[in-house]
Amino acid sequence: MPGPPLVYTPPNYTTTNVLYGTGILFTATVGTALPSDQNLGVGTAWTGLGWAYIGATEAGVTVTFNPSTQNITIEEQPTPVGVAVNTADLQITCSLSEETLANVNLAWGNGGTVAVTPAGAGQPGKSVLTLSTNFQNMAAAVIGKNQLGYARVLSIPTVISAGQVQTAYRRAAQQRLYPLTLSAICPFSQITWTDLTAIATS
Secondary structure: OOOOOOOOOOOOOOHHHOOOOOOEEEEEOOOOOOOOHHHOOOHHHHHHOOOEEOOOEOOOOEEEEEEEEEEEEEOOEEEEEEEEEEEEEEEEEEEEOOOOHHHHHHHOOOOOEEEEEOOEOOEOOEEEEEOOOOOOOEEEEEEEEOOOOOEEEEEEEEEEEOOOOOOOOOOOOOOOOEEEEEEEOOOHHHOEEEEOOOOOOO
């Protein structure tokens, strides 16, 4: 006797896993400690340890992973028998909306220095950014909210800012933007995602 007809029943999906919202980008000197687990979502815990918040962006923060691969083939098989990874590029990009000398320096390689002169007799106060092509390594972290409302943190211990920057000075009512490109330059095994899943029990 034949059994019941075979009916395709798809697995359930979880709508609460569909996430949206802004990512918060911090940078710091290489080796700067991350906040404790319970403070990963607390902005002041980051800044208190020396992390710098980049501020407002024009269209949020984008994380791009772009591996380059090479197919391994044999004569006896038309499809690859393996795939080798040649490179694995990871970049964080955004357009900085807050035009501060710190952000200009960050977008332009993070190698400059800012000299501050306080106001005095016959001397107006000023800050002078002197640029450098000796781009400085730094650490970066992107913080978002997971499906539980807790922090999810992408931590990259070493990045470099070496992207092309084009800023338009125009009469039109649009902010001046500073495109920022941070490229990971550390072993891929040092890059981590930390996902908080429950509060501490005591």
